[in-house]
Amino acid sequence: MTETVTAAGTSTGSKSEQAYAAVKARIIDGTYSPGYRLVLAKIAEDLGVSVVPVREAIRRLEAEGLVKFERNVGATVSGIDPTEYLYTMQTLSIVEGAATALSAPLIDSVAIARARAVNEEMRECLHHFDPVRFTQLNQDFHSVLFEHCPNPHILDLVHRGWNRLASLRSSTFRFVPGRAHQSVDEHEALLRLIEIGASADDIEKAARLHRSATLDAYLAAATDHQTPQTAQQ
Amino acid sequence: MTETVTAAGTSTGSKSEQAYAAVKARIIDGTYSPGYRLVLAKIAEDLGVSVVPVREAIRRLEAEGLVKFERNVGATVSGIDPTEYLYTMQTLSIVEGAATALSAPLIDSVAIARARAVNEEMRECLHHFDPVRFTQLNQDFHSVLFEHCPNPHILDLVHRGWNRLASLRSSTFRFVPGRAHQSVDEHEALLRLIEIGASADDIEKAARLHRSATLDAYLAAATDHQTPQTAQQ
DNA sequence: GAGTACGAAATCGTATACGAAAACTATTGC
DNA sequence: GCAATAGTTTTCGTATACGATTTCGTACTC
Incomplete structure (x- = not known):
């Protein structure tokens, strides 16, 4: 299924796979920013393959929500619609x-210790103001928590969500220091809950709130600065 | 995105879409049962199109978990692995x-009343022993509840799960009358909760348990008949 | 001068074709 | 009699080609 967020250019052999990884990487790293028009023939030429595998790759990305496909018109990188x-x-x-x-x-x-180490490094990042690394570490933190998740389907859904966010992040993500501090604290609290063997319900609630708080911070920031910027495309 | 479970043969025009709908329908209705080998050329001939759109359709079904695709080998209808x-x-x-x-x-x-009517008809089905219609009504019931779901992504995930189950059901689903009765009662209880405006938490919990109970019934039935298959959760 | 209609260019959708990989089968050697 | 191997067949993977559809620019009309 969908591996992780890391989509390297190294191919598994299949050109379709290659194209998938390449386009996905370009979307996530922002080379193809939201709204960008993905022309099959052009991408095919860039990658040195024919249009067929490229088309397949794009349809796959569409299924993941990273691109929008319109019949007889073409594909564009999914937008940042709030x-x-x-x-x-x-x-x-x-x-x-x-x-x-x-x-x-x-x-x-052991895993808890690792997660805690990552979280502490995140705290460091706040001092040095390194949003990029912070974001990476944030994913690492959650990856450690999830690495033994017994249900791969759910894990897959998490990864899809992350990919989706990653494609937006490059253009719209605003690093809110206040929220970041809070986030690190919430991570620590979550680890404590796990350590003391809190009920599944409590842990679930805490994890949910953690994500919701980020959303709220975003909404607040968006409202502060200006109108939410209905960037439909 | 993924529409509903109903995948008619009526095309949207695109042959790829046509092939997708056709194969999906055949999987869900059991014509192609789990393990069935999906040979591109054969399906293409059956549908009167070339292999390219068929391939696209199958890859799409793969993304939804309905078929399993193996490089250079081919596609098979996803199995019934417990x-x-x-x-x-x-x-x-x-x-x-x-x-x-x-x-x-x-x-x-109004929606509550409709849902309740559906549920009562389900109760009828138990008397006449009509599992097929029961299953259909069961989906209708939940569809009524979800028709105004404010988050289309979540709704899409629900539909995917249903499709997946539908593809298994045809071969493995065992209609457990005892469970069915209980299910109808749970539906009624759920409607009551909604009517009295219970907290989101309570409603969520009830809805979850409703599904979990079905799983448990299946596991119990499976254990009775043969070897179990661990269920952590 | 603005709006509409027509035509050209760009792009997609799908058919066909061929090369490559895997699966199957028959044959040979032990 | 069984196992390994070579050859054949099936099926996939991708390139190329062409028809269909949309879009954009231009000219024409009101």
Whole structure:
């Protein structure tokens, strides 16, 4: 299924796979920003393959929500519609909550220690103001929590959400220091809950709130600065 | 996105779409049962199109989990691995729970009445022993609840889960009368909760348990008949 | 001068064709 | 009699080609 967020250019052999990884990487790193028109022939030429595998790759990305495809018109990188963002975050809140609750009983002290180390490094990043690394570490943190998640389907949904966010992040993500501090504290609190063997319900609730708080911060920031900027495309 | 479970043969025009709908329908109605080998050329001939759109359709079905695709080997209809069933049900429990909780505040008395009517008809089906119609009504019931779900992503996940189950059902689903009775009662209880405006938490919990109970019944039945298959959750 | 209609260019959708990989089968050697 | 191997067949993967559809620019009319 969908592997992780890391989509390297290294191919599994299949050109279709190659094209998929390449386009996905370009979307996530922002080379193809939201609204960008993905012309099959052009991409095919860039990658040195024919249009057939490229088309397949794009349809796959469409299924994941990273691109929007319109019949007889073409594909564009999915936009930053605030509504979509809200949907994605809400869904993530739910599946991450579930993933955390399911994983919690299986997380041993070693993993907790690792997660805590990552979280402390995140705190460092706040001092040096390194949003890029912070974001990466944030994913690492949750990856540690989820690495033993007993339900791969749920894990897959989490990864999809992350990918989706990643494609938006490059253009719209605003690093809110206040929220970031809070986030690190919430991570620590979550680890404590897991350590003391809190109920699945409590852990799920905490994990959900963690994601919801990020959404709220975004909404607040958006309202502060200006009109939410209905960037439909 | 993924529409509903109903995948008619009526095309949207695109042959790829046509092929997708046709194969999906055949999987769900059991014409292509789990394990069935989907040979591109053969399907293409059956549908009177070339292999390219068929391939696209199959890849799409793969993304939805209905078929399994192996490089340079081919596609087969996804199997009935009890583990997969467990994963799917667990995931459904979570997303249905969320969908119900999110929808609840938006369900008016008219919709409640409709849902209740459907549920009563389900009760009828138990007397006449009509499992097929029962299953259909069961989906109708939940569809009524979800029709105003404010988050389309979550709704999409619910539909995917249903499709997945539908593809398994044809071969493995065992209609357990005892469970069915209980299910109808749970529906009624759920409607009551919504009517009295219970908290989102309570509604979510009830909806989750509703799905989990079905899973448990399946596991119990499976254990009775033969070897179990661990179910952590 | 603005709006509409027509035509050209761009792009998609799908058919066909061929090379490559895997699966199957028959044959040979032990 | 069984196992390994070579050859054949099936099926996939992708390139190329062409028809269909949309879009954009231009000229024409009111």
